Amino acid sequence: MGDYNLDKMLAELQNLMGDKLELSEDAFFNWIHISPDQLLVLMDKLKNEYGFNYLANLTAVDYGEYFEIVYHLYSIPANNKTGVKTRVSRNQAQVDSVCLIWPTADWQEREVYDLMGIDFKGHPNLVRVLLPDDFTGHPLRKDFEMER
């Protein structure tokens, strides 16, 4: 991975995926926005072809109409980083699980399911991890009613 080039990788991905993929950049990360149906294809490529073997962080943000699922990827030892975002609508909050690509997604996806209520398709054991099993609702959603 010594001669790895982030721009080259992004260009290649852009060619491959076309309009399913959008690129953006901020001060800290360059982001790959992908539509949920192509997520697994992209992730598989990122891991197996570009060597992003370390899924550091997986979380989700509630933006009202849609949820954004955020992946922070790193590669060890080359130490490259990239971010992946995908959006699912609030009504149909379902996305493919990346559990088989990075086993570390197991509990992180369970946590997102637990607190944000996003369904991860293909997850082997999608049950609550932090909250009690009989809890109703998903507290990190913005419309979660907190009892006083």
Place this chain on the structure above:
Amino acid sequence: MLRTEQFTINIGPQHPSTHGGLHVEAVMDGEFIVDAIVHLGYVHRSVEKIAESRTYPQYVPYTSRLDYLASHLPTLGYCQAVEKMLGVAVPERAEYIRIIMAEFSRIASHLLFIGSCAIDLGATTGLIYCLRDRERIMDMFEMTSGQRLIASYMRIGGVSEDLPDTFIPAARSFIADFPEMIAEYDGLIIGNEILQARLKGVGRLNADDAIAYGVSGPNLRACGIDYDIRKAEPYGIYDRFDFTVPLAENGDSWDRLLVRMEEMQQSIHIIEQALNQLPEGEVKAKVPRIIKPAEGIEVYHRIESSKGELGYYIVADGGEKPYRLHVRAPSFINLMVLPMISKGGKLQDIIANIATLDPVLGESDR
């Protein structure tokens, strides 16, 4: 032929060796562990949701309660993340003070790790020796912030107060006494053959699995992977210091213990350099009273905490409260390998594995 059957045994949440409210449901075949299921959430207090109703400075004290054994480290991570969003530059002196406090926190956490590792394996005296020395670090924290365990000493833009006059002599004397302490631990804990026999080859984690499962920190380095965020993606002023990243090869419990022993010495080395280079000056940057990062700014800032990669993912919406704050807790993710490394071992091994993975439940349950 005798008929035998497997049975489950609940290790925790009320159990002396689970470091808080950890609950491991172990499926046992006699003394052997067939499977282990980890249940979390006994100390869940929804710090991520709380963040959404607190302003940025108000949230600082909550972060020290994540990893209460090394409370400066999560606070440092949070403050740096917010500073990144604001683009605030921290004064030099504050940067050095932060490094000193962070490394002392790491030593305090690792001391407690070694002590709790000893007591989990039955060596009560080892714990007391480590606590005795950790107490000196706690005294130093008390000097700076008035708080011992959950100090909340760091602020967005620097630290709350300058170091008192008594701090530097205390720190220097700790550094001077440190080799003696290490020699004592070597004699009492590390050098003990029973302890070595209990840890060597137990809970073995190979390098590929460690990366795949997102294991970080000393647990990852014990598998032989040279990955320390202080080196890989230096935050603060870590690039100015000379230190090595201790590594081991086998990834077993014994290596996890050794790596942490070595890391404490490196931390002492860093503190020594920081004390020598400590400049005069301000300790807090001019930060607006009401902090409002611009809308749409989002940051993922990660630091090398004593447990591993501690990351803060903060999304701002232009208001004075974070729109979303996520903590990437190393203890949470490190615990994921516990069933894998414990399978096939004995009941006593799972205790050793929990001890050497060094989870802090305040952090893993958030």
Place this chain on the structure above:
Amino acid sequence: MEHFFLNIAHSLIVWLMGLGLSSKGADLVLLIVQWICIVAIVTINVIVLIWLERKVAGFMQQRLGPNRLGPAGMFQTIADAIKLLTKEDIIPSAADRIIFRTAPIFFIIIAVMLYVVLPMGDGMQIVDLNVGVFYFISVASLSTICLLMAGWGSNNKWSLLGAMRSVAQMISYEIPLAFSLLGVIMIAGSLSLSDIVAAQNNIWFIILQPVAFITFFIAATAELNRGPFDMPEAEQELTAGAYTEYTGMRWALFFLAEYTNLVAVSALASTMFLGGWHGPWLPSWIWIIIKTYLVMLIFMWMKWTFPRIRMDHLMSFSWKVLIPVTLANILVTGAGIQFLAGMGW
């Protein structure tokens, strides 16, 4: 001073016979008095021992230990005993009540039974059995059953695991324990403890049998369930193992019995290896107390230093190291005795 207690016993018998009792009846009364004495000594001794253990632990861990109640905290144990006596007695609803209740009672009875054969001084032995060592080992091994009863009766998985461990451990360590005593028995030529003490008039058996002493000490630690072999309790793993469900006085009985066993085994060690009550200047019964306490201090030193050994290491250590070593020791001792006999000693 030397015959202080013997004189008391003698005058008691004379007084009883003066009251018109036959000599058999007087002996019976004396036996009862002796039993009461043992129980009293054991109980008071345990109070001192617990205080001592906490002080030793405190000393080793650079802290003070109990220091509030009485001089140097000596009354702390009494306060603890009162607390334990007045605690609520909880019996788990799923427990096997009879077994659960009787286990601590049997445990303490067995522990007290050990004292019958121990020579506490010159002529101070309740019964001088000609198979004293054999009696001691066989009675001591009965305590396994009590632990198994406690573990089974509690109907708790931790307790059952602790009980299983204790059975495996005790069975494995009784063999090296007995084997290491065999060397001494061969030299002394007797199973009677008073004969063994008499045989050490000139030289202590620890000098003739150093290997046996070390193996005996290790095996005894395992027999006593003390650290580093405290597998059946293992508070960091099994949350007190067989004792998990016991509260208040029942738990205190176990505790009492453990310390009683500790004293008994330490006394046996000093009898078998350290010359028993032999010693200059001081009365014999003071010598045995000094030696017993020295042995106990070593037990405490070990407990507060070592981590707990793992179960499989424990078993393989017994079967692969201790038993071969003790067997070799017996062989060497036998050959040595034959050789010296051939030399005409």
